[in-house]
C-alpha cells in the first residue's frame with residue numbers, strides 16, 4: 311500500500327520546494343513536486359527529481375563507525391551507538407579538563423535548512439563552553455550591504471516579478487540556484503518584459519535573457535556608481551522621491567559620483583557608455599522594473615560595498631518608488647522565529663572564542679591558546695566546500711585532532727573522521743522549514759524509516775547531552791516538541807499563521823508585520839549611513855584587482871549539484887560533467903590548449919589537474935570552474951577550493967570565493 315507524505319526540500323536553496331513522497335512499507339519509492347505548494351507549484355529541479363535515489367542510495371551510512379586506519383584514508387570499524395557516544399563524550403570531557411572547552415569547535419552550515427536539525431548542536435556546544443563558529447561562508451556581506459541602506463526593511467514578494475515591465479538579474483545564475491524564480495521571470499518575459507542579465511560570463515541563465523551585460527569580476531559596485539553618475543547627468547534620478555524618502559543623496563552626488571563618469575566606469579567594468587546608458591535608462595524609466603541581486607557579487611573583498619551601491623542605484627533610479635518596482639535580494643524572515651529559545655546562547659559559561667568558518671584551515675593549523683583539539687562536523691563538508699582547502703585538509707589530517715562527523719554519506723570530510731556517525735535524510739525526521747526565497751513556512755513529519763541506525767542531528771546532540779550529564783529540560787525535548795517551542799514564541803510574522811494547516815503539513819504564508827515603509831534608524835533610505843566607517847557608498851577594489859596571475863577565477867554553481875551535495879548520485883554525473891576549467895578561445899590559444907586537453911590550474915595556494923573546455927561563453931581574462939566536485943579514486947584529492955583563499959569581505963567576515971587569481975598551463 312502506498313501512502314503520500316508532504317515534505318519540504320531541505321537543501322540550501324531559496325526555493326524551499328514542496329515535495330510529495332510516496333512511501334511503501336516505510337520506504338520512499340518516489341518523490342515528486344507538490345502541486346499544492348504555493349511557490350514551487352509541483353515542479354522540482356533536476357537534483358531533487360528522483361530524490362528517492364538519494365534517500366535509498368546504497369552508500370548511505372547505517373551504523374556508527376570509528377577510525378581503523380591512517381587519518382583521511384576512510385577505513386573504519388563498526389561500533390554500537392553506546393560505544394560511540396561514550397567515546398565522544400569521554401574525549402570531549404578530557405579535552406575540556408585539559409586544554410579547556412574552547413579547544414572544541416563545532417562546524418556546521420546549511421546541509422539541511424530545517425530550523426531544528428540545522429541548529430541542533432548550538433545549545434550543547436554553548437553548554438559545553440566550546441568555541442563558537444561564525445557561520446559566514448555564504449553571503450553575510452550581501453545582507454550587510456542591504457542593511458546599510460535599507461536597515462530591516464522587509465524584502466518584497468518575489469512573485470511580483472511576474473508583473474514586471476523589465477527584469478534585471480544582477481549576478482544571479484537562477485537556472486542553477488533559483489529555478490522557480492526563473493520560472494516567474496520567464497512568465498514576465500512571455501508577457502512582454504525584457505530580461506537583462508548582468509554577470510561575469512554567459513551562465514546557463516543567459517538562455518532566458520534578452521540581453522547579457524558582461525562585467526569584470528568584482529566591478530559591480532563601480533558599475534552601480536557609474537549608472538548613478540549617468541542618472542544625474544541625464545536628469546533621470548527620481549529627485550522628488552529622494553528628497554522625500556532618502557538621506558544623503560546630495561552628499562553622494564557631490565562627493566562620490568563626479569569621479570564615476572562613463573570612461574572610468576568602462577575602464578573598471580568593461581561596459582561601454584552605450585551599454586551603461588541603456589541600463590540607467592531602463593531602470594529609471596521602465597514603469598515597474600524588478601531588480602534581482604544575487605549572492606555571487608558579494609563574495610569579493612568589496613562585496614558589501616558592491617551591494618550597497620546597487621541598492622543606492624535602485625533608490626535613485628526610482629525603482630523603490632514605483633508601484634510594482636522592486637529591488638529583491640531575498641526574503642527576510644529573520645524575526646519570524648526566536649531561535650535563541652532553541653540555540654540557547656545563555657547556556658555559555660561566558661562568551662567564548664569565535665572562529666570564522668571561512669578561516670577553518672588557518673584555525674586548525676595555527677590557532678593557539680588553546681589549539682583546536684576536537685572538531686564536530688554536521689550538515690557541512692569543509693574538506694570539499696571550505697576555501698583554502700590545502701590548509702583545511704592539513705588541519706583535518708592532524709593526528710592530535712579528534713574529529714566527529716555526522717553524515718549521510720562518506721564525504722571528503724568524513725574520510726578524516728575519528729568517529730563517523732550515520733545521519734537521517736530529511737524524509738526520515740521531522741522539521742520546520744522557512745525559506746530565504748519566499749514567505750511560506752512548512753512543517754514536515756518523518757515520512758520513512760531511517761536506514762540501519764541513522765539518527766537525526768537533534769537526536770545525536772540530545773544523546774551527547776545526556777552522556778555529558780547536562781540536565782537542562784531542553785535536552786529532553788523531542789524534535790516535534792522543539793518545533794512547538796519555536797512556534798510558541800511570539801512574533802508578529804505569525805500573528806495570522808494558519809496553525810492547523812501548518813500542523814497538517816501544508817506550506818502556509820508568514821505575514822510581513824506592519825510597520826514603517828523604511829525600517830532604518832532614521833526612517834528613511836540611508837544613502838548616507840553615519841554609523842558605518844564608510845558613510846557613503848564608494849568604489850572599493852576587490853582583493854584580486856591586483857595580483858600576479860593573469861586569470862580571474864570564477865567558481866560558479868553547477869546545475870546538477872548544490873555545493874558538494876548530490877555528488878553521490880551517479881545519475882547526475884553525466885549531465886554535471888567532469889571537473890573542468892572553462893577558458894576563452896584567446897586564453898586557451900595563448901597557452902596552446904584545446905578542449906579536452908589536460909591542464910594544471912594553479913596559484914600560490916595550490917594546483918588542480920583537470921581537463922580544459924574552450925568556450926565563447928567565457929570572456930578573455932577569466933577562468934571558470936563550476937561545481938564543488940568530490941575526490942575521485944585514483945585522482946589527486948581536491949577541487950576548485952584548492953585555489954580559493956581565506957580572505958574576507960569588507961563587512962561581516964564573509965567568504966570571497968569569486969575573488970582569486972590563477973594561471974593555467976598544459977599538464978605535463
Ligand code: SF4
Nearest residue numbers: 319323326327355358
Ligand atoms: S534544490 Fe531548490 S529547486 Fe531543487 S527541489 Fe530543492 S528547493 Fe527546489
